[in-house]
Amino acid sequence: MNALAELRKRAGTSAIPAIQGRQRVAESQESQESQGMEVEKYFSRPAVSASLAPLADTLKPLRAHLLALAAAEGMDVDHVHRLHGLDVAACIGLDDVQLAAYLSLLADTADRHAGRVPAGDTAAIHCEGCGPVWIHPNIAAVLPVVDGWPRALGCPWCFVRKAGDYIPRPPARAGV
Numbered sequence: 001m002n003a004l005a006e007l008r009k010r011a012g013t014s015a016i017p018a019i020q021g022r023q024r025v026a027e028s029q030e031s032q033e034s035q036g037m038e039v040e041k042y043f044s045r046p047a048v049s050a051s052l053a054p055l056a057d058t059l060k061p062l063r064a065h066l067l068a069l070a071a072a073e074g075m076d077v078d079h080v081h082r083l084h085g086l087d088v089a090a091c092i093g094l095d096d097v098q099l100a101a102y103l104s105l106l107a108d109t110a111d112r113h114a115g116r117v118p119a120g121d122t123a124a125i126h127c128e129g130c131g132p133v134w135i136h137p138n139i140a141a142v143l144p145v146v147d148g149w150p151r152a153l154g155c156p157w158c159f160v161r162k163a164g165d166y167i168p169r170p171p172a173r174a175g176v
């Protein structure tokens with residue numbers, strides 16, 4: 001098991017809801033970027049940048065720390081370079097275990113965008129929107145099982161499906 005996987009395990013479930021919230025922020029940020037002009041109407045970037053200005057002294061070293069953590073874990077540091085200032089600001093106050101879990105989720109999101117199943121996502125579930133998909137066994141374990149499949153109304157691949165991108169599939173089962 002690599003260090004990051006170990007960190008994730010030790011971080012346990014307590015860190016996960018907060019981290020998932022942050023991942024949603026990261027994902028919505030990506031979708032905002034893709035929506036371009038539409039977002040500009042509601043959310044002026046210069047105004048956001050100005051509101052972050054007082055935090056610049058905090059965000060710069062925090063981003064540098066995230067970069068160092070990512071490099072230490074052998075991760076693609078571009079995930080950190082691409083983070084919006086608001087996403088970095090959301091990391092204020094997190095400890096290294098939580099930051100590593102956040103970085104790991106960023107890498108998982110990038111994997112899914114690229115059509116790759118994140119390492120460790122070895123459980124097959126049936127998402128209401130996506131159909132059969134691979135997710136982490138810890139998530140599959142808490143889902144209700146119907147007709148032999150753990151079932152969910154949504155999953156980490158939903159945003160990939162909505163973007164029209166490729167989803168690698170677990171083998172189909174009879175009766176699903």
Ligand SMILES: [Zn+2]
Binds near residue numbers: 161
């Ligand atoms: Zn889904």
